[in-house]
Amino acid sequence: MNIELFVLILFAGAILAGLLGSLTGLGGGAVIIPLLTMGFGVDMRFAVGSALVTSIATSSGAAAAYIREGITNTRIGMFLEIATTIGAVIGALVAIYMPTNIIALIFGFILIFSAYMSVRKKDRNINYSKPGDIWGVKMKLNSSYPTPNGLVEYNVHRVAGGSSLMVFAGMISGILGIGSGSLKVLAMDIVMKIPFKVSTTTSNFMIGVTAAASAVIYLQRGYIDPGLAMPIVPGVLLGAFLGSKILVKAKVGKLRLIFSIVIIFLAIQMIYKGLTGKI
């Protein structure tokens, strides 16, 4: 294929990936990997490198909007980033020696899990102010956030469990180059019982930092190629921006379900390719 055409198609594909990633809440990186590997036959390592750069772009772009709302808990984010960045370094080092079909398998399973997390029913009647873990007090993690019914206080639970899960989330992000936001939300929302809104915005804050931790290793290993990143990063950003406009206007419940099915279909294909070694 001619370079100009390749870049143009990649750009269009990246817009779609950004749109899909933003509407499902999975982030742009997750759709980039199947697009590059299965759509264009690009090497998994290049795909992972491109996804990583994409995750940084979309999370930084979204964070700018989140910060103004004052929901992000910087202390929780920073505290847990010790765990995610350590995980990310380990993950990036492991990824260098990992066969690409294993990476494809892991990616498929994480993608299915993420799609499930994005459509699952959320329990809205949780009393967040119940006394929590002693470490929540010691590490100053407990806080409050604004809701339509005034400030809601919350206390953090199971800090050790949440942190260990964060090391795992960091490793996955280091291996796959995706933000693995769903794992971060799992750790914060379900394990540590942090309100969902605080979890998602804080997780977004952490994605960029976690990705930056493995990006340097990727760069030095040659996983990040400007020929691929150049059409993909602006494309995904544009798609994510369009997605955020749609999210404000349309009722997304059904839309999200349909796109999640698309994602699961992609995931199954990745798992199949991983098992048959054709990736």
Next chain:
Amino acid sequence: MKKLITQHDIDLVIGKLLRVGVIVSCSITLFGGIVYLFQHQGPVTGYGAVEKAGDFRGAPEYLRGIGSILSRIAQFDGAAIAQFGIIILIFTPVLRVVFSLFSFVLEKDRLYTAITLIVLAIIFANLFFGLH
């Protein structure tokens, strides 16, 4: 006593910083990409899947370190310009951590000043891990 700089002020600055970082890096990468397209013609090569990790060639050697990227930018190499934009993008969230560090220092929060320094140390330790 009225605080001169509030948490909210710092948050707003961080928010702006992130947006500017993304826009600047994206523009540089796009510009580099256009230059790259003028400098490279013909079929796409070198991205195809390889089976063994050892066979993976990756991006050209000069695009893997900041020194060689800068010297190629001086020669107006499109790929180097695009890669430079990507490096700015990578460092945008790191800069955000640095800003958080300032805000914890201003609040005289020793615990979180230490935690933030640990996170920064892990990120910068990578500069050594990634070497062959």
